[in-house]
Amino acid sequence: KAGVTQTPRYLIKTRGQQVTLSCSPISGHRSVSWYQQTPGQGLQFLFEYFSETQRNKGNFPGRFSGRQFSNSRSEMNVSTLELGDSALYLCASSASGLAATDTQYFGPGTRLTVL
Amino acid sequence: SQQGEEDPQALSIQEGENATMNCSYKTSINNLQWYRQNSGRGLVHLILIRSNEREKHSGRLRVTLDTSKKSSSLLITASRAADTASYFCATVLGTGANNLFFGTGTRLTVIP
Numbered sequence: 001k002a003g004v005t006q007t008p009r010y011l012i013k014t015r016g017q018q019v020t021l022s023c024s025p026i027s028g029h030r031s032v033s034w035y036q037q038t039p040g041q042g043l044q045f046l047f048e049y050f051s052e053t054q055r056n057k058g059n060f061p062g063r064f065s066g067r068q069f070s071n072s073r074s075e076m077n078v079s080t081l082e083l084g085d086s087a088l089y090l091c092a093s094s095a096s097g098l099a100a101t102d103t104q105y106f107g108p109g110t111r112l113t114v115l
Numbered sequence: 116s117q118q119g120e121e122d123p124q125a126l127s128i129q130e131g132e133n134a135t136m137n138c139s140y141k142t143s144i145n146n147l148q149w150y151r152q153n154s155g156r157g158l159v160h161l162i163l164i165r166s167n168e169r170e171k172h173s174g175r176l177r178v179t180l181d182t183s184k185k186s187s188s189l190l191i192t193a194s195r196a197a198d199t200a201s202y203f204c205a206t207v208l209g210t211g212a213n214n215l216f217f218g219t220g221t222r223l224t225v226i227p
Contacts, residue, residue: 099212
């Protein structure tokens with residue numbers, strides 16, 4: 001089974017621009033979660049999508065949004081980029097998204113640098 | 116904060132030695148998980164221990180959980196250079212995906 005893939009792997013943007021990141025989950029997985037990882041804040045949960053619906057949301061501003069398609073692929077969008085958005089963005093897929101029972105499988109991440 | 120805290124923040128050992136990392140947390144948990152992250156890459160799930168379990172093994176990994184002290188430890192025996200990575204504990208407080216909280220991580224370096 002192919003693992004979780006994320007594209008692109010690296011991105012450089014300037015302040016004020018917007019960016020779209022893509023995540024393809026493991027085949028058969030319906031839940032996709034997104035995390036932001038920075039040296040200062042560590043790994044923080046952004047949101048989770050299940051069957052094309054946002055089911056859970058972390059404490060991030062509305063500039064961060066996402067969606068999920070019928071094939072479970074997910075995209076996240078960040079508008080009006082700020083320097084502080086520079087981070088490694090990780091997506092994780094699981095069969096049901098239940099943290100209590102499901103293993104999360106992570107992709108390699110997208111390294112976003114905002115200049 | 117609901118995050119766990121790992122101790123030490125960094126650990127450097129010789130190949131063949133054992134490595135022990137500790138995780139402390141603040142609230143009651145459903146389960147606790149350990150992940151490994153190679154530099155700048157995604158996380159790899161290592162092991163899950165439920166709140167009613169005290170010890171779990173997987174290959175060279177041994178995890179203990181003490182819910183009375185709200186702490187867990189990860190022991191890697193007979194370390195290898197390939198074990199060099201950051202290790203994170205993640206506490207699960209509830210059922211939803213938003214209930215997985217990662218700790219600050221321990222950076223392990225295994226010197227060949």
